Amino acid sequence: MLRRTLVVGNWKMNLTTQQSSLLLRRLQQNIQGHRAVEVVLAPSMLALQPLSVEIDRRKFKLAAQNAYFKDEGGFTGEVSFAMLRGIVSYAIIGHSARRLYFGETLDDVTQKVEAAVRNDITPILCVGETKRERDARETKRVICDQVVSALANLTSAEIDSVVIAYEPIWAISAYGGAVAKPSDVTTVVEYIRLQIRELYGKLAAERVRVLYGGSVDAHDVKGFLSIKGIDGVLVGAASISANKFVNIVSAAYQTHTEVQ
Ligand code: PGA
Numbered sequence: 001m002l003r004r005t006l007v008v009g010n011w012k013m014n015l016t017t018q019q020s021s022l023l024l025r026r027l028q029q030n031i032q033g034h035r036a037v038e039v040v041l042a043p044s045m046l047a048l049q050p051l052s053v054e055i056d057r058r059k060f061k062l063a064a065q066n067a068y069f070k071d072e073g074g075f076t077g078e079v080s081f082a083m084l085r086g087i088v089s090y091a092i093i094g095h096s097a098r099r100l101y102f103g104e105t106l107d108d109v110t111q112k113v114e115a116a117v118r119n120d121i122t123p124i125l126c127v128g129e130t131k132r133e134r135d136a137r138e139t140k141r142v143i144c145d146q147v148v149s150a151l152a153n154l155t156s157a158e159i160d161s162v163v164i165a166y167e168p169i170w171a172i173s174a175y176g177g178a179v180a181k182p183s184d185v186t187t188v189v190e191y192i193r194l195q196i197r198e199l200y201g202k203l204a205a206e207r208v209r210v211l212y213g214g215s216v217d218a219h220d221v222k223g224f225l226s227i228k229g230i231d232g233v234l235v236g237a238a239s240i241s242a243n244k245f246v247n248i249v250s251a252a253y254q255t256h257t258e259v260q
Pocket residue numbers: 010167171172173174177213214215216234235236237238
């Protein structure tokens with residue numbers, strides 16, 4: 001089954017609203033729409049609203065980097081998935097920065113995934129092990145805990161729309177950016193699909209899109225995209241450089257065309 005390639009740019013806590021508009025404009029000038037590749041941009045929460053007006057929806061979709069699972073109420077400082085409905089198509093959930101810096105628990109992630117789906121927003125669920133967990137050969141246990149708990153409240157029909165991003169924490173640029181070997185990635189991606197298969201059946205396991213993230217750049221994106229079972233990439237640092245991101249997207253077009 002040939003799934004649509006997904007390229008997600010996570011701008012993290014970078015760029016003012018003005019800089020975000022400027023980057024969007026440069027990307028819109030240099031990226032052509034392509035049926036087989038979906039390009040998703042995740043600017044800061046503040047830039048989402050203005051970008052949602054400026055964006056060419058034939059070329060790009062928007063994603064939130066985070067949101068709160070309650071729809072409304074006395075949760076000072078938070079923005080809900082209900083408020084993002086209609087503005088974003090996707091939401092990154094359980095990113096390692098959220099888990100490590102902001103104490104997001106497995107239970108928080110479960111509730112956020114559920115809230116996203118309830119509000120017609122596709123979750124991009126991030127999972128991945130730390131270097132210490134990898135050295136202790138705990139990768140599979142960590143991935144299993146994160147995947148199984150995050151999807152616990154979804155039906156098998158709802159699983160279809162979920163995207164899972166495997167981001168080994170030790171490979172993310174902000175934490176050192178060691179290079180992940182294709183064989184490491186293949187093993188974990190196969191394991192993720194196995195979990196989905198056991199929980200929701202063969203069809204769901206074939207349909208779920210799995211991304212790779214961790215220091216992806218223009219020079220190595222083709223390598224990651226050609227790993228069996230990988231349907232796209234989640235790009236951090238390289239996504240706030242217009243040149244690099246344009247090259248990453250065009251490499252995704254080429255890879256998709258080559259495998260057809
Ligand atoms: P990176 O970030 O590409 O800068 O390593 C990826 C991520 O944190 O999602």
